[in-house]
Amino acid sequence: MKITRLHTYRVAPRWMFLKVETDEGISGWGEPVIEGRARTVEAAVHEFAEALVGRDPRDINDLWQTMYRSNFYRGGAILMSAIAGIDQALWDIKGKALGVPVYQLLGGKVRDRMKVYSWVGGDRPADIVEHMQRLMEGGFDTFKLNGTEEMTMLDSPRAVDAAVAKVAAVHEALGSQVSFGLDFHGRVAAPMAKRLLKELEPYKPLFVEEPVLAEQAEHYPRLAAATSIPLAAGERMYSRFEFKRVLQEGGISILQPDLSHAGGITECHKIAAMAEAYDVAFAPHCPLGPVALAACLQVDFTAWNAVLQEQSMGIHYNRDAELLDYVVNKDDFRIEGGYMRALPLPGLGVEIDEERVVHASRNAPDWRNPVWRHLDGSVAEW
Numbered sequence: 001m002k003i004t005r006l007h008t009y010r011v012a013p014r015w016m017f018l019k020v021e022t023d024e025g026i027s028g029w030g031e032p033v034i035e036g037r038a039r040t041v042e043a044a045v046h047e048f049a050e051a052l053v054g055r056d057p058r059d060i061n062d063l064w065q066t067m068y069r070s071n072f073y074r075g076g077a078i079l080m081s082a083i084a085g086i087d088q089a090l091w092d093i094k095g096k097a098l099g100v101p102v103y104q105l106l107g108g109k110v111r112d113r114m115k116v117y118s119w120v121g122g123d124r125p126a127d128i129v130e131h132m133q134r135l136m137e138g139g140f141d142t143f144k145l146n147g148t149e150e151m152t153m154l155d156s157p158r159a160v161d162a163a164v165a166k167v168a169a170v171h172e173a174l175g176s177q178v179s180f181g182l183d184f185h186g187r188v189a190a191p192m193a194k195r196l197l198k199e200l201e202p203y204k205p206l207f208v209e210e211p212v213l214a215e216q217a218e219h220y221p222r223l224a225a226a227t228s229i230p231l232a233a234g235e236r237m238y239s240r241f242e243f244k245r246v247l248q249e250g251g252i253s254i255l256q257p258d259l260s261h262a263g264g265i266t267e268c269h270k271i272a273a274m275a276e277a278y279d280v281a282f283a284p285h286c287p288l289g290p291v292a293l294a295a296c297l298q299v300d301f302t303a304w305n306a307v308l309q310e311q312s313m314g315i316h317y318n319r320d321a322e323l324l325d326y327v328v329n330k331d332d333f334r335i336e337g338g339y340m341r342a343l344p345l346p347g348l349g350v351e352i353d354e355e356r357v358v359h360a361s362r363n364a365p366d367w368r369n370p371v372w373r374h375l376d377g378s379v380a381e382w
């Protein structure tokens with residue numbers, strides 16, 4: 001079997017799909033994208049394509065190592081996202097060629113269903129309790145929300161109180177009916193993170209995500225020593241070689257690699273195993289589309305330490321298109337009691353509506369993340 005062509009399709013809301021075609025009529029889908037830099041990742045995918053066309057797509061390990069190591073300058077968000085989407089498509093092809101879902105190729109399932117959570121509250125957390133109550137009717141009991149809005153490096157007790165008050169309102173209204181993670185989203189500097197974590201302790205958040213920016217990872221152990229709240233991170237780390245340092249230094253209890261940013265199934269399956277060796281949980285980041293989610297689930301069902309899966313249905317980023325819009329069988333991602341089942345079809349297990357993808361790619365938006373500013377006019381972490 002040989003790879004013949006790679007097609008990329010940028011689509012709303014801010015995703016990109018990759019279709020890898022072969023000379024045997026089997027095609028595989030991937031989702032290589034960095035939110036806000038889709039065109040840059042697209043260029044990287046097509047540069048990788050130069051060395052992929054003509055190769056056997058089933059040689060996944062050699063293709064992964066070659067894509068990674070053939071670049072003197074390697075790693076990082078763009079190249080690892082391009083490799084991630086290509087890797088997903090290669091696994092999709094291999095599973096389809098063998099007639100089995102990817103989780104079978106990774107050794108089979110360790111669980112019957114996978115716990116998922118939903119975002120609430122948007123960029124500036126609001127109407128959180130009502131939003132959670134609506135989603136609880138659909139079976140969700142686990143959520144994630146942004147922990148703060150803009151926060152300066154030395155913000156006022158008033159700003160801390162405002163952030164904590166939103167969480168206190170959830171705790172007062174819903175108590176132990178729900179679990180929720182708080183995403184600090186890298187908006188908080190270390191001094192403020194320490195104060196916020198202390199003030200949030202009484203409300204027992206399930207975890208605090210990106211308590212500081214990934215480039216401030218040396219603070220994770222110090223922050224963890226000051227709180228009982230499990231700390232989570234990973235969406236802005238892109239390979240085993242970054243995650244190994246976080247595991248060695250400690251402080252992070254939940255690793256959240258993104259299967260469309262951290263090298264794909266091949267890499268994240270290894271990251272999950274590394275995390276397990278350090279007694280660290282695995283909870284893939286996935287605010288993206290159906291191919292990314294399918295790839296996550298394939299790994300989730302084979303990783304004993306997989307605890308939670310993010311999915312983007314209803315997320316505040318999904319303007320103009322939703323997760324199921326590009327999926328033929330909407331039932332693929334059915335949520336029952338807050339859980340998803342394994343995808344039984346061969347490959348990644350999801351059938352992409354190619355006609356819908358091609359149509360949507362004709363007027364794809366160039367999504368950019370907001371640029372926030374503090375009151376003094378300086379740029380704020382979004």
Ligand SMILES: O=C(O)C(=O)C[C@@H](O)[C@H](O)CO
Nearest residue numbers: 035183185235285286287369
């Ligand atoms: O889902 C999450 O945990 C996020 O932090 C959202 C962020 O990753 C945006 O997708 C960036 O554009």
Ligand SMILES: [Mg+2]
Nearest residue numbers: 183185209235
């Ligand atoms: Mg996040």
